[in-house]
Amino acid sequence: MVQQFQIQDEVKTLHSTSPRHSCPLPALNPDRLRTAKAIVDKTVKLHKVFSIQGPYPTIRASLKARGWVEKRTWRPGHAKYMPPDRESYSIDADEKNHDQDTNGLYDLMSRLVRNEMVYFYWTNRRDAINTSILQKEQMINHFAKAGSFTTKVGLCMNLRSLHWFDSADPETFFPRCYKLGARDEKHAFIEDYRRTACMSFLKYIVEEAQNVEEERKNEHIQEAREPPTVSKMISTALRECQDFLESLEHADIDASLEKTPSLAKEGWGEFIDNFYLFVHDRAQIKIKKSLVTSCKAMLQRLAEVSPQLDTDGIHNIWIIKPGAKSRGRGIKCAKRLDQILSLVDRNPTLIKESKWVVQKYLERPFLVEGTKFDVRQWFLVTDWNPLTVWFYKKCYLRFSTQPYSLDTLDKSVHLCNNSIQKHLRPSHQRHPVIPDDNMWSDDQFMTFLSSRGQKAQWENVVVPGMKKAVRHALQTAQDLVDSRKNTFELYGADFMLGPDLHPWLIEINASPTMAPSTPITARLCAAVQEDMLRVVLDRRADRSADTGDFELIYQQAAVDVPQYVGVQLFIEGFRLKDTCLLPPLRPLKRSSSKYRITKKEVPKEKVKSLPKVVKRAISHVKNIPDKVPPELPVPVPIETFTGHWSLRIPLDSCSHSVLLWRKGLQKIVSQ
Template sequence: MEKVTAEIQQRDQEEAKGNRQTTTHPGARVCRNLVSLPVLNLGRLREAKALVDKAVKMHKVFSIQGRYPVIREALRARGWVEQRMVCSKRQVHHHRSGERRASSNDAGDNDNSNDPEKEQNPDRLHNLMSRLVQNEMVYFYWTNCRDAIKTNSLHKEQMTNHFAKAGSFTTKTGLCLNLRNLKWFDSADPDTFFPRCYRLAALDERHDFIDDYRRTACTSLLKYIVERDQDVQGQRISHSIQTVKDKKLRKQWSRPVDISQMINSALRVCQEFLESLDHSDLDTSLDTQCTPTQEEWAKFLDSYYLVVHGEAEIKSSDYLVPRCEAMLQRMKRVNPQLDMEGIHNIWIIKPGAKSRGRGIKCANRLDQILSLVDGDPKLIRESKWVVQKYLERPFLIHGTKFDVRQWFLVTNWNPLTVWFYKKCYLRFSTQPYTLDKMDSSVHLCNNSIQKHLRPSLQRHRSIPADNMWSVDQFKTFLCTQDQEAQWDTVVVPGMKSALIHTLQTAQDLIESRKNTFELYGADFMFDRDLCPWLIEINASPTMAPSTPVTARLCAAVQEDTLRVVLDRRVDCTANTGDFQLIHRQAAVEVPRYVGINLLVEGFTLKGPCPPPPLKSCSRSVPRHRGRIKAKNPLAEK
C-alpha cells in the first residue's frame, strides 16, 4: 500500500514538473509557461488510504465489467472499493462480439454496454481508491459476459455472477433437449408449460416434426369443422380465416373439395396415433394399416390450406360434427396443448445461436418452414435451427399480444436454491394481434425489435407508446375483467413450477461452484385461461433503463440481488427485497475422491509353438527373391 501511495505522489510530482518547463525559441525571448494543475490533497489521500485499508481487511474489493451504475453504487454504499477493469480496444471488441454470440444463448435482449470507458466517475476519491487497490485480490466480480472470468482460476472466497455451462437451459436448443428428460427428475409433463419443440437439423427430429405438423393439420381441420358449426357470443368463429389473395389458390377454388373424405382421413390419422400411444397398433397387421403416402399427404395438405387458410366453399358436414367433437376430446387427454394450437397450424422458427429476436420467423405451411431452415447450411451443420409450436390463441390485452419478463435468481445448484422475483413487466407488440400476416411486428414482443417500430394507430390507446406495462398495471386490467384472483392462483404458481422443473433438468449439467450466483430472465406467454407457457430463459438479461418501467424495476432487482447474495451471508434474517425463496432441495452428498489404484491382473498363455517373428515387407521380399535365384537360376528368365 505504501509503495502504491509513493508511486502516486511521485507520478503527480513528475507530471507537475513536466508541465512547468521553460521553453526557449530561437530568436525570441525566454518565456515561462506555468500551467495550473490540481495539487494532490494529502487529506484526501489519507482518507482514501484508510477506507482502502478497511476494505482490503474485510475482503471488500470488487470489479465490474459493463455499465452497471446501480451495482456500483450499491457496493460502494456497503463499503466496497472498486478495482477497475482495464480493457484494451481489442478486448472490448472481443467482449462485445462475445456478448452478442453468447448472451442469450446466454442473453435475451441484452443492451448492456461493456465498455468501461463510457462511464466516468466524477468523484476523484473513488478513482484514487481504485488506484490504491490495483494490486489487491478482487473478491466480487460482476460481468455481463460469461467468458470474461475464468471460474476455474478463482479462489474459493471469490464471488462471481455467472455459472459455467449454463447453456443447457439458456439456449433454445439446450432448453428443447433438456426438458425432454424431465420424466427422470419429476412426474410433471413438459408439454403442460413448454410448447413442443424440435431441432430440424437432427434427421430423426425432422421426421418427428413432419409427422407432428401433419397430425396437427388433422386436428386443426377437426376444430375448424366444430367451430364452424358453433356460435361464440352470437358470432361465428370463421371470422379468423385468412383471405387468400394468391391467384393460383383462387384458381384452385373451382376444384371441388371433398370435405367428408378429408374429415375421414383426419379421423383415421388421429385414431392411429392414439393406438400407437396405447401400443394397440402392435396387434394390427401391416396389411390393415392405411398409412397415407407422400402423394396423399401432399393432396391432403393442399386441400387443408384451401379450407382453413383460404375461403374455399365446402359442403355441409353437420353430420360429421359429433365424430369430430368426440375425437378432439380423446386427443385433448393426450395433448395438453390442443386448445392453444388454434386452427392455422402456425409454427415459429428460431435460429438457436442468435439473440434479441433476430432471425425469428413464423410460418404456417410445411414447405415454407423446411425451406427457411434449409437456406442456411451453416446453421444446419451446427444444429442450431429450432421450430416450436406457436400459441395461436394467447391472452390478449385490448386485442394486442404481449409477453412477460420474469426474473429469478439461482444461488446454488447443490442444493438447488431458487429465488423468484415478485415484480415483472409486460412487453407489447406495436401492431394489433392478427393471424392474417406473419410479420414480426405482430407476433414478436421483444423490445429489441419493437422499439424500432412505430405503434399502429389501430392499437388501443391504453397501451403506452413505449410498449411496456408493470405487473401492477396488469393486475388492474385483470380486475376490469373479473380475473384478478387468477394472478395468484394460476399465473404465479404456473411460472414458479415451470422454472423449477426447467432447472431440475439442468442441475447435473451445470458446473456448481460455491460463492457463485446468477440472475436470469425468463419469458412467458399466457393462453386464454391465463396459464403461463415458458418461451425461453436468458442469461445476462438487459438492465438498460429503456422505459420508465424498466428504469424502476431493473434498478430494484439489482439492489435486491445484492441483498440476497451479500447481506444474507452476514445475516440470515436480512431483508431480501422482492425476492422470494421458492425452492431449496436437500443437499446431495458428493463422495470424496480418494483416488483409484488402476492395475491389470492376469496370466501368460504359453502355446506349443511360438509364433514366427513379424518382418516388414521391405525386408522379406528381397530375401525371398534371392532364395529363388539360388535354387533355380532359370526361373527369372
C-alpha cells in the same frame, strides 16, 4: 518525516501507473491519500474489492454503499467503459455515477487496489473470466456451462428428460419444440406437423359449423351435400387422430395386421394442399351434421391427452428460431411445411451445427385489448447443489406495436421483444390503453384483470405456473451446469399466457438486459439488482436479512458428489492370512454339521477320483493314482463330505495353510 516521504513515493507511483489515455488523476494531497489508504486497508482485510465489466450504475453504487472498493479495468484508448452490447447498458447513467466522485477519492482508491485480489466479479459475458482459476472465496455472477438451458436448443432438448427428475409433463408448460439439425428430430417434426394439421382441420370443421349455425340460428338448416374431398379429409383426419390416441396407450403394438395403413408421402401431400386450401385460403365448404358430431367427439378425446390443443389454433403456425441468437434476431413465423424446411435447408452450416429449432406457435394467446404481449420474469440461482432458486415477485409486460392478427406473420405483430418493437411505430388501430413505450408493470396488468373479474387468477394461475416452469427447467439442467460455490446468476424468463391465463415458457435468457429503456424498466431493473445483492451478500452475513422482492421457491436437499480420482483406475485389497479353505485332514474334536464324519467302511464302488482342480493344483507333488485305494486311511471320505470343492491358492506360496496341506498329501501318498 518518514511517513511524508512514503506519501510522496506513493503519489509518484500512482501517476506513473496511471493508464495512458485514461482519466488523469486529480491533484493529490497527503490528507486525501492518507484517507484513501486507510479505507483501502480496511476493505482489503474485509475482502471487499470488486470489479465490474460494463457500466452497471446500480450494482456499482450498491457495492460502494456497502463499503466495497472497485478495482477498475482500464482499456487503452477509452476514457470510459465500452461495453460490447450497448443495448444492455446506460452510458449516461454511468457517467453521472462517476461525476459524483468530485474529489477523486474513488479513482484514487481504485488505483490503490490495483494489485489486490478481486472478491466480487460482475461481468456481462459468461466467458469473460475463466472460473477454473478463481479461488474459493471469489464470487462471480455467472455459472459455467449454463448454456444447457439458456439456449433455445439446450432448453428444447433438456426438457425431454424431465420425467427422470419429476413426474411433470413438459408439454403442459413448454410448447412442442424440435431441433431440425438432427435427422430424427426433423422426421419427428414432420410427423407432428401432419398430425397437428389433422387436429386443426377437425377444429376448423367444428368452428365453421358453429359459425354457420349462429348465422342461421333462426332458419331451418337443411342437410347439404359436401364435396367428396371434405369427407375424405375428415375420414383421414379422424383415422390419424385415432392412431395417435392408440399410440399413447400402446395399443398400436397389438394392432391387427389388417389395419388400414397410414397415408403415403403422396397422400400426405394431397391432404396438406387441401388443408391450405380450406383453412388458409378459406374455401367455402358445406358439412353434414353427422361428420361434425364425429369431429366434436374426437376433439373431446384429444383434449384429455393434448394440453396444447386449445392454444394450437387451426392454422398450424410454427416459429423458427436460430438456436444461438438473442433479442429476436433471425426469428420467423411460417405455416407451410415446405417454407419451414426451406428456411432451414438454406444454410448448411446451421444444419450441421444443429442451430435451428422449430417450435409450435401459440395461435390463441391471451390478449390485452386485441394486442399480443409476453411477460419478462426474473429469477436468481445461488447454488446448483443443492439447487437453490429465488423468484422475483415483480415482472413486466412487453407489447407488440400492431394489433394481433393471423392474416400476417410479420414480426411487428408476433414478436414482443423490446429490441424489435422499439424501432417500430405503434399502429393507430391499436387500443389507446396500450402505452407508446409498449410496456406495463405487473400492477397495471392486475388492474386490467380486475376490470374483467380475473384478478384472482394472477395469484392462483399465472404466478404458480411460472414458478413451476422455472423449477422444472432448472431441474433438467442440474447435472450439466458447473455447481461452483460462491457463484450466482440472474436469469430472465419469457412467458406467454394462454386464453385461460395459463403461462407457457418460451425461453430463458442469461444476462437479461438491465437498461432503463422505459420508466417501467428503469424502476424494476434497479430494484431487482439491489435485491439481488441483498440475497447474495447481505444474507451471507445474516440469514435473517431482508431479501427485498426475491422469494425462495425451491431449495433441494444436498447431493453428495463423489471425489474425482482421475482417469486412472485401481483396485485396493489385502492378502488373506492363514486361510484354510480345504476340508480338515483329521477329524475335528467337536461335531459340526458342515464337516460330518462317518465311521462306516467305504465300499470300493463308491470310491471316486479326486476333482481335477485338486489334481492340477498338486501336480508338483508325487504321482497320485487316479483313484485312491480303499485300504488307504482316508480321514474324510469324499462321498460323505457335504461341502463344495473349491480351491483358492493364496499369492504367498509359503503360507502356513499351503504347507500343512502339502504335508498331509505327501503323508497319504507315502503310505
